[in-house]
Amino acid sequence: MNQQEQQFELARLAKTLRQVQIQIQKNKEVSGCHQHALRNSLQDYWNSSGGSSIDEAQHVETMNRQRALSKHSQGTARHLIKMLKSPYFGRIDFSEAHYNDTEKIYIGIGSLAGEDGEFLVYDWRAPVSSMFYDYGLGDAAYTCPAGEINGTITLKRQYKIADGHIQYMFDSDLTIDDDILQELLAKSVNEKMHTIVNSIQRDQNQIIRDEQHKVLFLAGPAGSGKTSVALHRIAFLLYQNREKLTSQNVLILSPNSIFSDYISNVLPEIGEANVVQMTFQDYTARSAAHIPLRLETRADYFEHMLVANANKQRAVTISFKSSQLFNEVLTNYLNWLAADWINEHPSITARGETLFDQSEWQHYYQNSFRMMPPAIRLEKIRTIIQKRMHDLIADVRREKLAQLTEAGEEVNEKVIKALARIQARSELKPITDYVEKLTTLDALEEYAALFSDDRLFTVTNTPIPGNWVTIKSQTHKLISRGILPYEDISPFLYFQGVVQGFPVKQDIKHVVIDEAQDYSAFQYKILAQLFPNSSWTIVGDPAQSIQPFVNTASFTEASNILGQEQTLHFCLTKSYRSTQAIQAFCQAILPSAGKSLSINRPGPKPTVVQLSNSEDEAATLLSLIQTVQNEGLKSIGIITKNVTQALRIYSQLKGTAKTTLLIKDDDKFSTGIVIIPSYLAKGLEFDAVLIVNADATNYSQEQDGNILYTICTRALHRLYLFYTGSLSPYLRRVDKSLYNVSG
Ligand SMILES: Nc1ncnc2c1ncn2[C@@H]1O[C@H](COP(=O)(O)OP(=O)(O)OP(=O)(O)O)[C@@H](O)[C@H]1O
Known part of the structure; x- marks a missing residue:
């Protein structure tokens, strides 16, 4: 690079940094205004007493808006300070076909425009920036809302800028090549995971920018950048859909909190707020908090099963509980519970009169309420029966009142009424208890029944699996000690979800599953129900599946469960981590x-x-x-x-x-x-x-x-x-x- 070029780059950096400074100052003023307005609104709110609830709601809404604006300008400030240290890392000179001029496109972690509207830096996620990752010198193209733009890259330059100074820069005629990667990866790491924004590879870029597929399965060997790609993809989707997608709408399912913490720097490094991170264990702990059993932890399961002399019978059970066969058994059982099971429910009679006829169970359970989960249908039926019982309760109370008055042992009217109420309640208790029993579907009880009542296999027309005696006794052994075995947690939670309804999260629009090779079919089935409005990035490596004896779901099985038409299976082939x-x-x-x-x-x-x-x-x-x-x-x-x-x-x-x-x-x-x-x-x-x-x-x-x-x-x-x-x-x-x- 000649001296003139170097001078040009130094001047260009100075110009960019000046503009960042201007924007920092402007943002400070805007942020000050927002904070001032928020303070005033808060004061008004406290001072205004006795306003209508509509006034109060308006106040709260205004304050929420001001708080959001203030938060936004704080985010902008953090981003600009990062840009002040390192405003860009790459440049391409691009001549669009049929035009004479060449545009110098500087690429950084965010975009920056000058006072005159000149684009000083393009966000790495902008359509035009994709050429930096996809092409060397020569013909190049990118897709933008107007269609495909073709042209030629005449220069490709990379920079290392730290604390506002160019440490080095060099031109290369390729996509980001091995020499650069070797240098980047040869360093010692002693921190959390970093962004790879300045060296994303072409195949990785393709995944990061994919918008066509609702479900994207990304496989690849250890160290091929699956996690990095998934995180950069989140940043891309947030940028591309900023009108309708915020960090609150994105969820990462990670294997444990150590990993969640390890990856927590990447999104903030590229200027995005961190998204919600959760482990599957967080979900299970919350969803099974009410059951009277202790959930066996993942750690306990690993500690029991990752030993040389692991319990062979338990191994058989673990394997069965994650098998396709058990999926079928449970599905048959659930289908039966949701339909024919009700046929065994008897009529309810009281004092010789039919309160609820046997045929009505079928009518409500299998027809009127059939779109609801079974347990909810029963609750609705209970309300119907309870309404019908009102008249009966009133009759019995009247009778008791007459008897007590006639007996004349008590003269106080209030006491007589109270006694009549108590006696009526006690006479009708067997029937109210009976109604309660018939209209309760306890998921844990029904799930456990499968392992104690072989009759269920007959009524659900399901052959009893091989090794059933072993499986039953292993399950009983732990349940009788007050423990829900690890291998039962996901099947049970799926069962519970179907029976009682899933806690659906409508606001989650994108889910990333990392270490997906360790998920079972039941886990995918649960996730599909929890996040019905979501698109998915699912990354994993079957070679790293280490759940002892568990039948984890292949990506093909997972894909069938998620059932989306626009699904892409992609495989990275290069590994970056190790020598x-x-x-x-x-x-x-x-x-x-x-x-x-x-x-x-x-x-x-x-x-x-x-x-x-x-x-x-x-x-x-x-x-x-x-x-x-x-x-x-x-x-x-x-x-x-x-x-x-x-x-x-x-x-x-x-x-x-x-x-x-x-x-x-x-x-x-x-x-x-x-x-x-x-x-x-x-x-x-x-x-x-x-x-x-x-x-x-x-x-x-x-x-x-x-x-x-x-x-x-x-x-x-x-x-x-x-x-x-x-x-x-x-x-x-x-x-x-x-x-x-x-x-
Ligand atoms: N394009 C890239 N440029 C620079 N470094 C990269 C690139 N892609 C991946 N890496 C680095 O390679 C290492 C492995 O990346 P990552 O953890 O994302 O891979 P992975 O496929 O999820 O790994 P594993 O499955 O083994 O956990 C990280 O240090 C990451 O920064």
Whole structure:
């Protein structure tokens, strides 16, 4: 780049920054006005006493509007301050076909216009900016509301601007290429997840900007940017639909709070407010809060089942409860409950008169109220019966009043009336209790009945599944201890939702599911009911499915459940996180994960360390931690299979290294040296990963290959595995040329 060009860029940056300053000042004034107006309105509100409720409603509405405006200008201020540090990261010079002039398009995290209307910076999400990600020099095109615009890119420049100064800039003739990515990814990470806005790849860009599909399934190997793409897609959708979509209308379902916290910086970094984040466990805890059983936690389930000698009978039960067969059993049962079940309801008679005829059950339950959930239909029927009972209650009360008056034992009229009421109530209690019983559908009771009353299989015309005795006894064992087993939670909540109605969230318009490979069909069925107005971005990697014995739903099954016509299945193929050596090692652990492309980032091979006895563990870990830290790597993940092992390592290292133990679903993300069990490490990444107990006792079951693959792929730069005794069969099958051996 010649000096003239450099001068031009410096002048252009200065001009842009001046404009940012002007806007900051303007925004300050506007924000001041909003706050002043809000203060005045608040004062008026407190001073005005005795106004009509219409006046009060108007006051509240005005204040809400002013509060929203004030919040908006605070957001703008934060965004402008970010732009003051780094207003743009890219430029393309674009000549539109059939026009002579060339436009210099600067691209940043937000748009900025000069006083004269000149576009100084384009938001990265603007249609024209898509060419920065999609094309190198030469022919290019982008789509905007007016249609497709064709032309030529004559220059492509990238900048690193920090604190308002250009640190470096360079021209490239390609899309953002491997050299740039290598540099970006070679750094040590010791913070929460960052935006990738200046290096989004072409295939990632395609997903981020997709607006045609209601349901988008994104698969891809570990580290291919699925989470990053999902988050940038949210930012894009918020920008593109800003009139009708706000951050409050978007929900992210993440695997746990550590992950939620880890990704929480990305949207604010690109100028968007954070969206609602929730875990499926949050939903289950809320929806089953009323039941008289303790829900087995996900952590308890993992701790019981992620052990070498996991209960085989429980494994059979877990597998069945997430199977297609159980889906069918439950569906048949629900269909029967919603229809023929009512046929067994008898007439209700009192004092020789029919209060509610048997045929009326069918009439109301199967016809008049059939659009409602069964439990609600029954409540409606109860109201009808109660209305009919009013006359009866009055008759009985009159009778009792006459009897008491005639008996003459009590003279006070008020007391006689009260006694008559009590006696009438007590005489009619059996019948009111009976009505209550007949018009109550307790979801938990009915769900549990399936495991105690085999007659239900006959009436619902469903063959009794194989292993049913085992399944029944395993379910009873936990329920009788007051626990709803983990594997029953989703089927039960689905059952409860159908029976009583789902707490539908109409205002959620877009849902992102991360780590979607771990969801069962029942979970998808629940989500489809909860968010009927939503479009979906569903990201996951089947190779990282680590729920022991659970039949998780494939993307095809999930797609059938969500049942949208405009569905896209897309697969990313390149992995960005790990060095080439680590990536090759991981692929050899789980060949079924398939080969993914890498970005050619160099680094040492993983090291497998054999310990002569478990006492060596702490000393070896400590010395490796020091080695890694001396190399300038800051984040270190010591990943164990389960919590028991994590606690052991934590106590071994206590007093010698500053570590953080993350073992609970609701822990927060932490930097530095973290000790974490496999199932909480999903989605995270560390400069160096140290895996303990990589031996045959710990990692030889069916799902252990996926677990090892998942935890090894958390490493960016260094990977060490420790073992005593014999090495895990999943590691024994790795070609020796792919790792170093120590010990
Ligand atoms: N285009 C890109 N430019 C720079 N870095 C990228 C890009 N895409 C992904 N990355 C980086 O690669 C790493 C992995 O990304 P991310 O966590 O989104 O992948 P993932 O597919 O969700 O991973 P996993 O399934 O293993 O949890 C992150 O550090 C992310 O910043």
